[in-house]
Amino acid sequence: MSDSNKIRVRFAPSPTGGLHIGGMRTVLFNYLFARQHNGIFVLRIEDTDQNRYVPGAEEYIMACLDWCGMHPDEGPHTGGPYGPYRQSERKEIYRQYAEQLVQAGHAYYAFDSTEDLEAMRIRFKTAQNPAPQYDHSLRMKMRNSLTLAPTEVKQLIESGASHVIRIRVPENELVGLQDMIRGGVNFNTSQVDDKVLLKADGMPTYHLAVVVDDYLMKITHAFRGEEWLPSAPVHVLLWKYLGWEDDMPQWAHLPLIMKPDGNGKLSKRDGDRLGFPVYAMDWKDPKTGDLTRGFRELGFLAQAFINMLAMLGWNDGSSQELFTMQELIRKFSIERVHKGGAKFDYEKAKWFNHEWIKRLSPEMLKPDVKKILEIKGIKVDDDALLERIIALVKDRCVLLPEFYDQTKFFFEAPKQLVTEPIRSKWSLEKAAFFVDYCLLIQTPGPWDAAVAESIFKNLAAEKHIKPGELQLPLRIMLVGDKYGPPVFDIASVIGREETVKRIQYGIQAL
């Protein structure tokens, strides 16, 4: 494939806060598509709204992509031949195209103030039309270069009067587009309003910027959320009016991710309300200082997060649900993306993580587990030991932090023993058994789970006590509670001396 027809996609977030799973899924689909076709994945920062700009959000977005291993081929930090990749730094580019549109009669200057606009909306509001739009039916009633005398317009502009440039949407024309997911979608332009293209501050709106930049950056396939579908005719019109129709990218409007309960698209609030993450990573709002927890910090593996994201609205047609990034790159197809929105299910998300923890080797899990333990003040230097422990417990950890609860007793004796389950059945005979058991295991010789178990069972048989009656007490002495991997494995790992110590302490406590 030559460079001229190379597939180029872009993820174009606006840096206004945390990156939620919908955004991350858009990145993922872009990334998969690019990699599958050996194309270019561009990151473009859409920071045209100065009011909503949040410092740090761009770095945060980069970090999220980094976590998931989806590195842009071009972008503000990587550079590239079509930069700059921040729209705020491209401000000067947009004006000329807006002016070009005005010259061609496809756009016009509008001088209406916010108050004018508000008054218009109130004045023309009826039961049939509760939200009047600045469109073909109303534009001749407003203050713009269509209604004002050319000399007046010229004078207003020269005097620096605040104004915007609006697209002049034709009346009663059919505008259609082919969507890769939905097929043909048609609109009658009479329903489309004269969207602002260039704002009073000289910044473009999304509508102008997305078209200009997609053209200039040679984007071939444009993926975005379904919420953009209604404004797609504006974009199609712009591609046409700018004379770039042949270069228009193929569109794919992705289904929305919905709230698990009730209705509407998923928002950060739902996560707060229902107790699950919505953002990829922890996000601290620099203004309020509020911390919103992310999937990563709550203990999700990047592999699981990606896998979960991919299955939200896509499948390969088989019943396979577990995919590596490489498999996804190979198997992804935009045609198999669902049309309907999917309700987010946190239980299922956790299931993916659990599956990935089970699937990954102790060695691969080790860095994450080390981090978890270090946070809790446990530093492990013996890698082989740690891997052995991880192998023992990983099947019972759903989220990474659970590795702490599942492994802490390997490193330190339980501080408190939960004795309720065994106290009532505790007896002098059992105490004597454990005293003897300690004596027996202290004699030199090999030490592993099998040894610990056979000594235990032989002694129990000798004393005519059912081994089952003894195992739970042993577990509680070693672990402190009724959970964890097989008890003799634990004894084996912590060693005979520590086992003896804990048993002796346990006998005291009971």
Next chain:
RNA sequence: GGCCCGUUGGUCAAGGGGUUAAGACGCCUCUCUUUCACGGAGGAAUCACGAGUUCGAUUCUCGUACGGGCUACCA
């Protein structure tokens, strides 16, 4: 209100004119394990509705209902 997009169990979903309508999550039962999980075996539960086309519609068409999105000098 208008425009646009959707609709297979509670959730994610496969399928697509004739099927016992896959599979997964969750839930329940049993089993393994004298811990907790994992694993294994089962179970309950679905084609929104109405017309039409057809020998036959969950599948095609049209309506309706319902859900969603948009309707900003936000993206």
